[in-house]
Amino acid sequence: MTTFHWLLFFLIIQLIHGLGTWKLYEKAGRKRWEAFVPVYNSIVLMKIINRPTWWTVLLFIPIINLIMFPVIWVETLRSFGKNTTTDTWLGFFSFGLYILYINYTQEVTHISDRSLMARTKTGDTISSLLFAIVVATLVHTYVMQPYTIPTSSLEKSLLIGDFLFVSKFHYGARTPMTAVAAPMVHDTLPIVKTKSYLSWPQLPYFRFPGFQKVQKNDIVVFNWPADTVYKFFDTSGRSVVKPIDKKSNYVKRCQGTPGDSLQIKSGTVYINGAALILPERAKTQYSYFVTYDMNVPIDFEYVLKDIGCTDGAGFKNETRDTLYLRALTSEGANRLKNIPGIKTVSQIVSQEGEPNIFSHSENWNADNFGPIYIPEAGKTVALNLKSLPFYKRIISVYEGNDLKVVGDDIYVNNKKATTYTFQKNYYWMMGDNRNNSEDSRYWGYVPDDHIVGKPVFIWMSWDTNGKGINKIRWERLFTTVGGDGQPQSYFKYFLGLLVLYFIGEYFWKKRKNAK
Template identity: 35%
Template sequence: MNYFLTYTVYVLILSVLMGISTWKLYKKMGYNPLFAFVPFYNYYIIQKETGHPKWWVAMAYLPIVGPIMMTVFHLFLMKHFGKSTFSQRLLTVILPFIYMAFINYSKDPEIETEDELYLTEDEKSEKKKESFAGSITFAVVFATIVHVFMTQPFGIPTGSMERTLLVGDFLFVNKWSYGFRMPMRPVAIPFLQGTIMDTGEKGNPKDDPKSYVEAVKLPYARIFQFSKPEKNDIVVFNYPQDSVHKAIDRKDPYVKRCVAVAGDIIEIKAGRLFVNGKPETILGDQQKQHKFIATTGSQLDIPALYRQYGFLPVQEIQTETGYLYDFQGLTDQTAKEIKELPQVIEIKEHIWPKDSAALSYKVNAA
């Protein structure tokens, strides 16, 4: 309920801004100026007056897609009043309500009439370019709708799901399997998860430019949740410990197998997973992966190991007598093969001491 209430507030704010900055233009088009303040109907009038499909208005207030569509409608309106130069379009895009207000309150804005019979060759060429740009825009819009509301592609970056999903595998995730989670940051660049670019290893990830507007936010909400995750389901979720992004839907995506559900008791004993007191179920030809520490007399050829085994998470530490290698996820067979390398003195599975953990969680009372 909070989600839709917050969403409605945002819609009303945008509608007020639209009305304040365009009411005089609506009056010029022969409509009651108050219509400029009415959500959806104000954009419907623009589509009607400019000869564009009216059903596009249905996308005006969708999260992520809405800002794109609103920009398109604003461009239509400004062109209708003769504001179609590059600089005028740019101002409409980056300062929509300010620039439209400037035109709205300027002396006598006039509607520009267009007659196909009297268009010059340059004007016809410009019209073709606009048609092409419009086609590209709506291709992006519909691809964004599919990406945000239906299914999203993911690539597998790590080997933690090997023998089921391999590094480099490409999969599509059905966003409706466990109910649709509504977008929490509705103003964002399409197709980007959390950041626009990585500033590099030396930079702080928190300083990377974000692909969404943090200030415009909606609460968590999930709709049409007719089923819930079950044991052994492969699920894609947002990593809770991601400290860079506050919004749940912008945290890094992980893919794992669900080993327990609500009400189950999970334990780690000597590095082994137990669910409700029983060892975890191993499906098919799957193999367990564990953390191993290798002691070597000289440096390992990590690129060669990477080529042989695919993704190989490893940390290298130089010591007085050689090197230590921290392998985060090896099967027993892979560990055995690495042990046979001539540089390796010893390789042992690393198990955290009792009452210690690699991760800790603070639980707050409700």
């Protein structure tokens, strides 16, 4: 839906509200016209139902309003003496239209001083639960979202089993685009395993101002642009077209920002002709072939653990002297070369073209790629059959134009086009685990409206291969994701503050009881 359609929809809802409540407004001592004025009618309604004016704001926050509307319907009914269980359910299941029935058919009296306390323990519990859901949804949507690392694409920097807090405010919180969705879940409802949202209607994209822009080398959480999988890690082959904010969440490192020229040579990323310098915490990994002397005993389990290789697959047997390592840093490879019995350590660099590489350019692959231009909003590029594969998805999908190719001519919105001006900014995202990451090399650019947030904190790290208490990676608890130098755990400081809190609470209660 466009902004105009939403405005029209909003005005229709306001008209229905006015027609369905104006008599109730009069019975509460207000003017009938006050029921029809957008926004102002909500402020007046809060006074009628004896609720704080700031509740009006909650009615206009996507997802939060889905929780608040039923609350307002029930509160309105109770403010006019309709407080039976039947009245409550009728208000809820009629989507508030029961109020219209009351407005025209029932003689009711406004209760201006009604008690706001729940009459039953169940009612009190429901009220508390709804309040907790509203607060949690606000935090989850606009401040901080928990996130789990599911794959090894950022191995070393982020590990499988890391539990993160992802900041929404660093890059600016994005308001939900999916208007009807369950709060605090992504695309799937737990237990029942069904969609958690309705694909229609969709709100226009809007992002609040952030404290910073996405920078090169930032680790970023974003919605996977090419996502059509029914469910993450689903192997059934089912597919579904998802709204932007319900596409699967990916986490990668930003390697290119709008306006950059990016190229990959032998696995190294070059930006505007210069090799991209990674931060100290980034540990780029590649795949290697290792040959060794079969007559020299080598404890490979110990060696690989010592050099930080957790992803080794062996061809090693009695007749073969080669080991394949899927993910190893260059530092680890240099250390491996110095171990007695190791003959060669060779980084695997692909030289042949990959058919599934982005733009399907001949001879390009994950290790040798580009150069390509990363689109910047407002910039114009030449558009022809050679450049079209790079920008086709941008023009037709991300920016919503009608794109056609007739012979050698390209038409955008039924007009012949030899140039194209970008409407959005785009980013290039890649994993540090270079040979084991599905990233922009395969599906292309990430539009700015797909950016979710910035990981800032690891609060828990769970190693499924560990045993007992060692399943928890203690050294990673309460560590920051970004910053200079090596990660440092603040877990001991957290424990200290927790102990001080309980000690302080104990003495406070003891002193209070003494009085």
